[in-house]
Amino acid sequence: MTLSMLYGEPRVISAGASILAEALDQQAVPRREVAWRPPLPGTSDALALVLADPRREAANETAVGRLLSARPMLVGVRPARDALGLEPGTFFHAGPPITWERASGPMRGALVGAMLFEGLAPTPEEAERRLASGEGITLDSCHHHRTVGPMAGVVSPSMWMLEVSDAEHGGTAYCSLNEGLGKVLRYGAYGPEVIERLRWMGDVLGPVLQAALERTGPLDLRALVAQALQMGDELHNRNRAATSLMVREMAPAIVDASPGRAAEVLRFVNGNDHFFLNVGMAAAKVGADAARNVPGSSLVVAMARNGTEFGIQVSGLGDRWFTGPAGVPDGLYLGAYGPDDANPDIGDSTITETTGLGGFAMAAAPAIVRFVGGEVSDAVTATTSMYEITMAEHPAYQIPGLGFRGTPVGIDVTLVARTGILPVVNTGIAGRVAGTGQVGAGLVSPPVEAFTAALRALSQS
Template sequence: MTTTPTHVISAGADLFADAVAAQAVDVTRVDWRPPMTGTESDLATVAADPLRRDANARALAAMLDVSAMLVDVAPASEVLGLERGQFLHAGPPIEWARASGPLRGALMGGAALEGLVDDPEDAVRLFETGDGVSLDPCHHHAAVGPMAGVVTPSMWMFVLEDPATGRRTHCSLNEGLGKVLRYGAYSPEVLTRLRWMREVLGPLLQRAVRGTGPVDVTGILTQMLQMGDEAHNRNRAGTLMLLRDLAPAMVSSGMDSADVAESLRFVGGNDHFFLNLAMPACKLALDAARGIEGSTMVVAMARNGTDFGIQVAGTGDEWFTGPAQVAEGLYLGDYGPDDANPDIGDSAITETAGIGGFAMATAPAIVRLVGGSVPDALATTRRMHEITLGENPRWTVPVLEFQGVPSGIDVTRVCRTGILPQINTGMAGRVAGVGQVGAGLVTPPADIFPAALARLAELTRSRS
């Protein structure tokens, strides 16, 4: 006697599932895909590592236990020890000869800001010869920088601290959108704005933060995700909550009332201002997981406009790099794909921590900036759960029944599923001096995850 199944599970192509469903049989479709080519042996080796399960649990717990408090605002020369001629940048290490247009433009503008040259164009020779200048990644100095991420000694930095451990991270102040230094622009108005930020905005914020006391950045992140932000390309609610916390102390700071008014207008009119707090908050959390032997959790994703690099908890400070990709998205004015530089910036630290592109379901309006549709945003957040170790109970997604955001990117899960982390990002013009040309969606180069897996497998074998 034959019987008709009451339920069928189908993996792979939909042809079989469609045929069964047409016969009124319930079907569960499993989105199975083969592992990335050539990773089978390394996956088996790492899966057998007796340290892995506990190491990943400790890495995820360490990340989730961190609270980020804004405790100070001060020049990079003071809090990072930068000296004249020292420049930090976004992404993995790179030299001038391989630097992209927007990174070069930001370095040229930074050199003029520091008085190393009168005209930014004259800085090219400085960087070509290396005479009195040096480049180093922000990530190597407990810092992060959006887009080009250039930090110079006189720039003012947000200082975030985890009160339980005293560890600190840092990020520069946000300039706004369009023609700004972080997008590679260095025109006179860009430098004028940076000087005003150095002479007025930075000192005013320092007085406000010191006068108010620590600001709970992690708490603001928790609230803003409930209010339509995803904390990478949409920070409107976060910026306004920060302004709510600091405005009284800014007004009573004793500084010139016109300077205070201009500062309030600047922050209030810059929806991205809070991004430069979200980023170091995420780095502070992820740095807590660094150096955990056996862990396969990604602790940094960063781009310098030429290379895309990741770092993993169980492999120390080693970078695994591949070519940065050009984002797909929406362009400003007459700009198009030929005008865009490959992906750039440390801001993918937000996705590494589970927000930004991983939390697009919290901010469906983001699709109007980066492209796609509302269903795409929901599907992206669901898909990222397939490559992460767990969820963040503090950062939740209302439309998904308050499910925690996907947290803790796992190298083995990426290699096993072929699903790449989703990042939403701004796009810089490929030519130095142009500035922002659009915003869109991008993923890392696939090869960097098998490279990290191979190193993890090598370390596993060396312990056995």
């Protein structure tokens, strides 16, 4: 063996530090590269305990199986006071629980707007005073109430909610209606035009959609999302195909249900390619919730941001949040805006990545790079890297450009710790000053602390 090494052609395997591999390349030495990374710092002991847990393999198979088999159906549109039992003065918001004192500009602006919309304050100044004092005000996370909301994600009693049921496992999830573009509540705007639009949505849009659904019956969202992926959407920041498919399904019923209002409703939806986002978020939420509360499972069932913190929840750890500081996305900015204008990451829309869409499906949507930055190859790389930290490939959500391979789905805390690879998230960027609106879009990574904390908790469970 010694002689063959001295006189034969060397066979080299490279792993780790790239500088050594580059030196071999410069000398034209053939080599095979192994994509090995050290575990996240400080996780070795906890990782060993979790990997040795006899429950883990079966628990993860159960949890991810529930996620993959969920059949989300859009079944209704109802006011939050009826759907969620929301009382006056109670507001739900995106991300982990947060107080007014720690809330970012967009979150504060959205709460002020919700106060004005509900008639709980005559002016923004009075709304801020009441929110700061906590006088008759209750704040809680949307995720605690089977709900998700984009960006600030604020939900108040008079807002109309999309209702999605899981025909396989029986769960229900909710999301507010999408407001459209420009200055909107979800980005922290609360001017008169924002309140007027919310009132129109409550008086016209919600009731018309509900009446149309009564005629069409439940809308199969799993099938719609699967088709939209093959038409160039990734279902987080690109929803053009999904919105069009939904309108195609519902337009005749909208006209039949409300001929006098149909034109303004369809015109509103037509002017907003992101209209389906909120529908898709509720579909993702009901699927992820089906995978919750499996003892021993290391499956991530929620990723969410409140503009201050980024938090995750894990199937085997109940409703506990594991958090770290929310980062500022890296991407493209609108007009004269730049990174100094950006708020840290915000919103529940990362429920799409949690269920194998959004950043995890960017290879299906090469045009997304024109919105979030980068090259088409970056979109493909983003998706392929996510297979390294997920448990499965989705049987229905497939990517044509990868030979109809299923999207990577089922983030495993242990795989994140073992590889050091963090989930890819593509997102809109909110202005840090309340009322600014959207200032750009880009990519962001969750904080490592959230995953290491969850891993330690799993090792003790």
